[in-house]
Amino acid sequence: MANTQPVLIVGSMALDNVKTPFGDVKDALGGAAVYSSIAASYFTGVRLVGVVGEDFPDEHVEFLSSRGIDLTGMQRVPGQTFRWTGYYEFDMNQAHTLDTNLNVFERFRPTIPAEYADSQYVFLANIDPELQLQVLDQVKNPKLTVCDTMNFWIESKKDQLLEVLKRVDIAFMNDAEARELCGSYSLIKAANMLREIGPKVVIIKKGEHGALMITKDGFFSAPSYPLEEVKDPTGAGDSFAGGFIGYIASTDDISEPNLRKAVVYGTTVASFNVEDFSLQRLGSLTPRDIADRYCELKQIAHFEAIE
């Protein structure tokens, strides 16, 4: 049997105001660490490090706890919780930010509780790369470190981000970000360049076009799950990465074939996430939901070998 390991996740916890062509939500639970923790929680135990303000509703704390997420590392401090207000038009790949209020997140310094310091699986969700480096300084010899990022950090803190990339094992990035960071229109060239910077494995998120993983052994192309309607893409990348590392930690197996399975598990949970706003769908999955969709993806990607 697999030697199931917990995963340590550090990142933002937020209250979001989101509008899409299919509706809107106000003060809805969000943030990269929340989406990725919930996604990972379907596979293994999660240790969450983040910060919320006095206004963060107890029901959200209870919901996270109910998913088995350890909140010892969640700081609750005076002030308001981080708030993001944005909207999407029909091109759901493009988030439009109307307002970002960092609030308590502005002075956040991640402190890894002593009992988390031995975490073998660490996910640095999308936050300031300086904070990601602080986390890396606090964990002892982890087996696998994974980071995510966004265009904002590529543009404002490129040097720190490059430093993070030198120190992690696996980097997630979307296609536009990979092209921007590497200054290459060719996604394949950009992916190879990213590997040369540091991470042994690069995973390019392509939204409706699936995902591409690059390792020393070559490429893995994962399909996306064909949805007629994406109601709210917020958290898609976070839940993808969370499902990915959650599955790996649950199996304690970082072999290349297992990384491929993890990409497909990530795809699976992310596809549920975008079916509704906030955590409304991602928060209520069953193991059967996940297994069934994984099998569907297997069928969608299947073709016969040459005889």
Next chain:
Amino acid sequence: MANTQPVLIVGSMALDNVKTPFGDVKDALGGAAVYSSIAASYFTGVRLVGVVGEDFPDEHVEFLSSRGIDLTGMQRVPGQTFRWTGYYEFDMNQAHTLDTNLNVFERFRPTIPAEYADSQYVFLANIDPELQLQVLDQVKNPKLTVCDTMNFWIESKKDQLLEVLKRVDIAFMNDAEARELCGSYSLIKAANMLREIGPKVVIIKKGEHGALMITKDGFFSAPSYPLEEVKDPTGAGDSFAGGFIGYIASTDDISEPNLRKAVVYGTTVASFNVEDFSLQRLGSLTPRDIADRYCELKQIAHFEAIE
């Protein structure tokens, strides 16, 4: 053994002037029927129906013949051959047309030679949908009809194109065209709408993101072949469709699993095509080249099932 069938291909034959960030060619062999015929010729016999002018070099005729392509249906008429002049910038998905001289193509009426009328496999390459309808009127009860098209016909001859879609078995379209024709941003919704118009099978070409096939049984997502550099994307869609129907005709098997294999064979030959200008790479493949890359794509798309 498979009951290998020839494929009838009708479409444009051209001399192209193409410029990309990697170089340029002048008066180079091109045209949808040429690219698709050469691609299909690696799998089965091809019957080509098209038109060229007096200026069409003999060496191109010899080259087509050397690939076993039957040119009984190629008309050579007074005047100049169809010429397309265009360029690509770094976004290779977007062709920019500088000049289109229809020349002899302007008065082209496809005439299917009597000995081709029993063709079981028919590919209507990208031409005026009115001409595609004329071809459908001339073939006797084919086993499989396949069409391709482009945004120009969606905008200028939508009614005729819809008529073609009602009468063919399989329609190829790129993602932007499918969205435009169906007025839907969701590619999955657009693909399903296309199937409701008529074709039992729809194949969406997504360039660097691979292809998506929709049948009554569901979706098939094919990876693209990861190339660091695309030198010239001209003819990518044509060679994809040509490889697809060529493989199907060679096996005389229109089952869904075989359609999946055909999509991957189409992907394979198209990936070679974009490695160089005009027919410079596509024109000189070996069966081994094709088989090796098919196997690579199989490996690229592979992930394990749940135990």
